[in-house]
Amino acid sequence: MTKLLVVCHKxxxxxxxxxxxxIRVGAALASDDWSKDILNDNxxxxxxxxxxxxxxxxxxxxxxxxxAKLGDPDNIGVVHYRRYFVFExxxxxxxxxxxxxENILNDIKAENLDSMLxxxxxxxxxxxxxxxxxxxxxxxxxxxxxxxxxNIIAEQFPHMSDxxxxxxxxxxxFFYNMFIxxxxxxxxxxxxxxAVMGEYEKQTAHLKERFFISxxxxxxxxxxxxxxxxxxxxxxxLYIGGKQSFKQAVAECKSNFKDNKSGFLxxxxxxxxxxxxxxxxxxxKRKTIKI
Numbered sequence: 001m002t003k004l005l006v007v008c009h010k011x012x013x014x015x016x017x018x019x020x021x022x023i024r025v026g027a028a029l030a031s032d033d034w035s036k037d038i039l040n041d042n043x044x045x046x047x048x049x050x051x052x053x054x055x056x057x058x059x060x061x062x063x064x065x066x067x068a069k070l071g072d073p074d075n076i077g078v079v080h081y082r083r084y085f086v087f088e089x090x091x092x093x094x095x096x097x098x099x100x101x102e103n104i105l106n107d108i109k110a111e112n113l114d115s116m117l118x119x120x121x122x123x124x125x126x127x128x129x130x131x132x133x134x135x136x137x138x139x140x141x142x143x144x145x146x147x148x149x150x151n152i153i154a155e156q157f158p159h160m161s162d163x164x165x166x167x168x169x170x171x172x173x174f175f176y177n178m179f180i181x182x183x184x185x186x187x188x189x190x191x192x193x194x195a196v197m198g199e200y201e202k203q204t205a206h207l208k209e210r211f212f213i214s215x216x217x218x219x220x221x222x223x224x225x226x227x228x229x230x231x232x233x234x235x236x237x238l239y240i241g242g243k244q245s246f247k248q249a250v251a252e253c254k255s256n257f258k259d260n261k262s263g264f265l266x267x268x269x270x271x272x273x274x275x276x277x278x279x280x281x282x283x284x285k286r287k288t289i290k291i
Contacts, residue, residue, distance in 0.1 A: 002113050002180065003073040005039070005063060007056045008081035013100050013240075014038075015084070019113060021070070022081070023059045026051030044069065052259075053211050056080065056177050057197065064190040067183075075117050077180030085123065085178065086236040087116065092286035093126035096239045120233035123180035124222050126288045127172035127234070133219065134168040140265045141212050145204055149213050152199045153220070157192060163224035167216075172289045174219035176237060185225065193217050209262050226291065234291075249274040 006014055006022040011034050014022045024035035028048035041058045042048035045065040051058045056078065063076060070076065079085060086095060117123065130136040137146045146168065153164045181189060196217055201207065226232060244252070249270035256267040265272075273281065 001071065001073045002075040002077065002117060003070050004077040004079055004180070005059055006079055006081055006084075007059045008035075009051070012081045014081055015100060020079075023062065025056060025058045053201075053207075053209065054197070055210060055214070057193070057211075057214050060177075060190065061194060064187065064194070067187075073183070075114070075180055075182055076186045077123065077178070079178055080176065082240045083176055083178065084238045084240070085125070085180075086238050087113065090236045092236060093128055093288040094237050094239065094282070094285035096241075096282070098240070098242055100240055117180060117182075117233070119231075121230035122182065122185060122222075122225060123233040123235055125174055125176055125178050125235060125237050127174050127219075127291060128285060129171055129287045129289045130173045132169055132171060133173045133216065136173055137168075137212075137216060139263075140269075141263045142206055145200075145206060145213050146216060148203055149196060149200055149216060152196050152203075156195055156199065160192070160220065160224050163227050164220045166227070167220045167223040170223075172291045174222055175215055177215055177218050178237065179218065179222075180233075185230075189218075189221050192221060206262075209260055212262055212266075232291075234288075244270060244274060246274055 002019060004020050006016070006020050007025055008014060008022055009025050014020075016022050016038070021039055022035075023039035023041055024030070025041050026048060027035060027040035028042035028046070029051065039062075040048075041051070041062040043066065044062070046058065047054060047061050048058050054061070060078060063070060067076075077085075134146060137143075150164055150168065154161045179189075193214065197211065197214065200211070200213060204211075222232065252270040253268055256262075256270070
C-alpha cells in the first residue's frame with residue numbers, strides 16, 4: 001500500500017483519493033477551518049507552528065510521528081498541491097499545465113503504483129543540472145547555512161559525510177522535497193533530517209528565514225541511498241499553474257523582503273521569473289542529468 005501526502009497551505013484544487021491524501025501545513029497557526037475534511041499537521045504529535053520556517057517538513061514530521069493514522073502503509077511519499085510526480089517515463093525533468101483536470105493523476109490506481117515501486121527502492125524527482133549544488137545554494141541563499149549543515153552531518157552522522165560531500169560538489173540537484181520511500185527508509189530519513197534540522201535551528205544565524213537547507217538534506221539522503229546500492233526511480237515533476245502577473249510578482253517580492261526570506265536573489269526571484277521568457281525557464285528546469 002502506498003500513500004502520498006499532498007502538502008497544501010491554502011485552498012486549491014486538490015487530488016484526493018485512496019492514494020493521494022491532502023494535508024494542510026501550518027494548521028496550528030490558522031484562523032479558518034477550510035481543511036476540516038482533510039489531514040492537518042497539528043493533529044497528534046507535531047511541529048505545525050514551525051511551518052513558516054520548516055515548510056513542508058511539518059507535514060513530513062506529522063507522518064513520522066503519526067504513521068499509524070495513515071494506515072501503516074508500505075510506502076509513503078510527499079508531493080505538493082502544485083507539484084506532482086508524473087508516473088511514466090518522459091524525456092524531461094519538468095512539465096507544466098494550468099489545471100489538474102488536464103492530467104491523469106485521478107486515474108492512478110493504487111495497485112499500479114505499488115507495482116511500479118516494487119521494481120525500485122525509492123522514487124525521487126529527476127535531478128536538475130547546476131554548476132554544483134553548493135554553488136547553486138550559495139547564489140540564492142546563505143553560504144554559512146550550507147556550511148553549518150555539512151558540519152552538523154560530520155558531527156552527528158559521520159557515516160553520511162561522504163554522501164554529503166559528493167552531493168554538494170555534484171551537478172545533479174534535487175528540489176521540492178518530493179519523494180516516495182519504503183517505510184523503513186522513511187523513518188531513517190526522518191531520523192536524519194530532523195536531527196540535523198534540530199541542531200541547525202539552534203545554530204543558524206538566520207533563524208526567522210525559511211529553512212531551504214532541508215532540500216539539500218533530502219538530496220544528500222538520496223545520494224546516500226544510491227551510494228549504498230539502493231535503486232532510484234527518477235520521475236518527472238508536473239507543475240500546476242501559470243506564471244504570476246507583474247502585480248503578483250511585485251507583491252511576493254515585497255513579502256519576501258518584509259519577512260526577510262533567505263538571500264537577495266531569492267527575495268527578487270518572482271521578478272526574475274516574470275521577466276525571463278518562459279522557454280528559458282523551462283529549458284533550465286527540464287534539463288536533467290544521469291546519476
